[in-house]
Every structure is written in C-alpha cells, then in structure tokens.
Amino acid sequence: MPGPVLITMKRLEKRRRLGTIHSINSLPEDLIIEILTKLPPRSVSKLICVSKVWSSIIQGKHSTDFTGQFLTLPTLPRLTGESIFFGYEPVNDLYKVFSVRSIFDEHGHFVSGEHHVFTLGAQKTWRMIKCKFPHYPITQGICKNGVVHYQAWSFRPDKTSHVVVSLDMKSEEFNLRTLPDCVSGQYGTNLVIYNGKIALSNDSCGGKFDLWVLMDVNNQEWTKVSVSVPSWNDLVGKDRLCCRGTLSTGELLFEPFHIPYRYFIIYYNPKEDKARRVDFERSGDHWRIFLDHVESPMFLPRNVTV
Numbered sequence: 177m178p179g180p181v182l183i184t185m186k187r188l189e190k191r192r193r194l195g196t197i198h199s200i201n202s203l204p205e206d207l208i209i210e211i212l213t214k215l216p217p218r219s220v221s222k223l224i225c226v227s228k229v230w231s232s233i234i235q236g237k238h239s240t241d242f243t244g245q246f247l248t249l250p251t252l253p254r255l256t257g258e259s260i261f262f263g264y265e266p267v268n269d270l271y272k273v274f275s276v277r278s279i280f281d282e283h284g285h286f287v288s289g290e291h292h293v294f295t296l297g298a299q300k301t302w303r304m305i306k307c308k309f310p311h312y313p314i315t316q317g318i319c320k321n322g323v324v325h326y327q328a329w330s331f332r333p334d335k336t337s338h339v340v341v342s343l344d345m346k347s348e349e350f351n352l353r354t355l356p357d358c359v360s361g362q363y364g365t366n367l368v369i370y371n372g373k374i375a376l377s378n379d380s381c382g383g384k385f386d387l388w389v390l391m392d393v394n395n396q397e398w399t400k401v402s403v404s405v406p407s408w409n410d411l412v413g414k415d416r417l418c419c420r421g422t423l424s425t426g427e428l429l430f431e432p433f434h435i436p437y438r439y440f441i442i443y444y445n446p447k448e449d450k451a452r453r454v455d456f457e458r459s460g461d462h463w464r465i466f467l468d469h470v471e472s473p474m475f476l477p478r479n480v481t482v
Contacts, residue, residue, distance in 0.1 A: 205233060208229075208233055209233060212233070249273060249294055249302075250294075250300070250301055250302060252275060252277070252292060252302060257277065257278035257280070257312065258275060258276070258277045258278070259275075259276045259277075259313035259326075260273065260274070260275055260276075261273070261274040261276070261313075261316075261317040261319075261324045261326065261343065262274075262317070262319070262324075263317070263319040263322070263323075263324040263343070263345045264319060264322065264345065265322050265345035265346050266321075266322050267322065267346050268346070270295055270296070270297075270345070271295075271296040271297075272293055272294065272295050272296070272345055273293070273294040273296065274291070274292070274293050274294075274324065274343060275290075275291070275292040275293075275294075275302065276289060276290075276291055276311075276313050277289060277290045277291070277292070278312045286310065286312055286329075286331050288310065289307065289310055289311065289312070290304065291304065291305050291306070291307045291350075292304050292305065293305055293348055305348050307350045308350065309330060309341070309350055309351075309352050310330070310331045310332075311328040311329060311330045311331065311339065311341055311350075311352070312328055312329045312331070313326050313327070313328045313341070314326075314327050314328055314329060315327040315328075315366075315367050316367075317343075318367055318368070318369060318374070319345070320369060320372075320374065322344065322345045322346060323342050323343065323344050323345065324342070324343040324345065325340055325341065325342050325343075325353075325367060325374050326340070326341055326343075326367065327339070327340055327341075327365070327367050328340075328341045330352055337354075337355075338355055338359075339352045339353060339354060339355060340352070340353040340355065340367065340374065340376075340390075341353070342393075353374075353390065353393070353396055354396050355376070355388075355398075356376075356388050356398045356400075359376055359388055359398075365377065365378060366378075366379070366418050366419060366420070368387075368419055368420055368421030368422075369421040369422065370387055370389050370401070370421055370422050371389075371422050371426070373389050373390055373391065374389075374390045374393075375387045375388060375389040375390065375401075375421070376388045377418070377419035377421075378419075379416050379417065379418045379419075379433050380416065380417060380418075381414060381415070381416045381417075382408060383404060383405040383406075383408030383409075383412070384402070384403070384404050384405075385402070385403045385404075385405070385419050385430075386400060386401070386402050386403075387400070387401045387402075387403065387419065388400055388401075389401055403419075403428065403444070403446065405428075405430070405442065405444045405451050406449060406450070406451055407451055408451075411442055411451055411452075411453045412442065412453075415432055415433075415434075416432070416433040416434065417430040417431060417432055417433060417442065418430065418431060418432075418433050423443075425445075426445065426446070426447060427443045427444060427445050427446075428443070428444045428446065429441060429442070429443060429444075430442040430444070438455055438456075438457075439455070439456045440453055440454060440455045440456065441453075441454050441456075442454075
C-alpha cells in the first residue's frame, strides 16, 4: 500500500499534467500543509526559504506542529535552589517556562521564594509573578490540561507539610493540594497521570503498587487503587521499580528505580491482567520516560537567540 507522501506526490503530478500548477506558489494552501505534515520536522524548517508563501504557512499560528528550534533563555541571578517547569497553555496556544527559586539562610532553613515566567515567542525577559504559598519543589512537573503539577514542601508559620502544587498556565496562579494522611511526608512517592487524573504511586520490589488518585480536585478527594503485577519475579526479579502512570492504551508503565546495566520497562494491562517486559540497549547513564509523547514543537521569532 503506497505511503502518504507517495499519494501526495501523485496528486501533484496529476495537477501538473492537467495544467493547474504553474509554479510552486500556485499550490493550494491545503495541499502545501498536507505536504508539510508528511515530512520530518527537521526537513520542514529547511523549506522556509522556498518562498514567502511557504514561509508564512510554516511559521503561521495554525501550523506549529511542523518543526521547532532550541531557545537559550535569559539568565536569572543564581540562588541556592531552582526548579524549572515547562507547560502548554491551550486557550491561547502558548508555551511557558516557569522558574521557582528558593532562598535559604545559612542554616539551610527556607526563607522565601521567587517565581518567574517566560512565554516562548512572546517576550525577551522573565516576568516575576506572585505566589501566596511559600514552598520548595521536590519533584519534576507534569502538565495536564493547561496545569502543571509537582510535589513540594509547603512552609507555613505553624507547620511544614508535603503537598501537590498546581500551577495554572493561563492565570499563572498557584494552588496547593493536601495529600492523604498515609502518603504525606513519605519519600519515594511518584507523581503520575493515572487514567487522565493526577495520582501518587509508591515504589515496589514485589510488584504490588498503591496509587492514590485525585478524583475530585475541588474537594481534594483521593481514592486508593491497588495494583498487583503478575509474573513479577520472572519479569523483574528483585529490582525495585517505580510506576510512571498510564498510557493512552490503558496500560501501566514501570521502570527501574536505579538504572541497571541493561535498561528495561514493564507494561501491565490491567484489563487482561498481563504484563510484558521490553529491554533496551544501554547508551548513556541518564534515562527519562515521556508517556504518550507527541512531537508538536513551535517556531520561534527570528529576533530571539537560538
């Protein structure tokens, strides 16, 4: 069966024979977009120089799925602790980078925090934003439906508590989610997406995992879900694994807590109660999993440093 690129080229050849194409700029916009979407992103960026018409389509608002660039962000004055979060704001189709920087005293006690945002393609400098909740991030962030979530220590005058921070990409406001009592203060809990909802999961050496799922964000209601992966000893042995959440297929994915010589991941289908292992050739000492990754970079203005 012919591939999509071959089908598109046959359409072009047919139009050329019929005399409906006199130059590359006479191609209908929908056909140009179809051609671009069939090409690898790195190839698309080279076609900006074809003509002004092609350049405007590739760099237009509705064609940001084609390709992207690397951007060097302006530097901020260095502080003791800094966490960077990246998110997408779907209402205005914007990508934002957030910096949460913590200030500690000479004894290592938290004093205050600074919060900045950088909107890709729309500004040249960081903007400072306010946060009513002093906190120190302790995990990486997960962006879901225009909100970045991450675990943190919350510092209040009366106590220090373990929380989930939710940062709205559009309003740029912070909210704190209280953790279940049996989870609060524990180390080794992973922030994941479970069937489209924010959840916390423990690590395990025996294939039994507990997930606490945030079922109701407004009322902060958490529901416990227990998972027991079959054939664990045959698949994993005694290695400790952590849960990375669910895929769009409904499968749960697990990876080693410590990077082994031969990296592998475990897929578990709860509906069929079946698990499988996938091994990878080791190349480097750092691995990071992105679930349901879709390449959707954007073009940045020419007046930024890349």
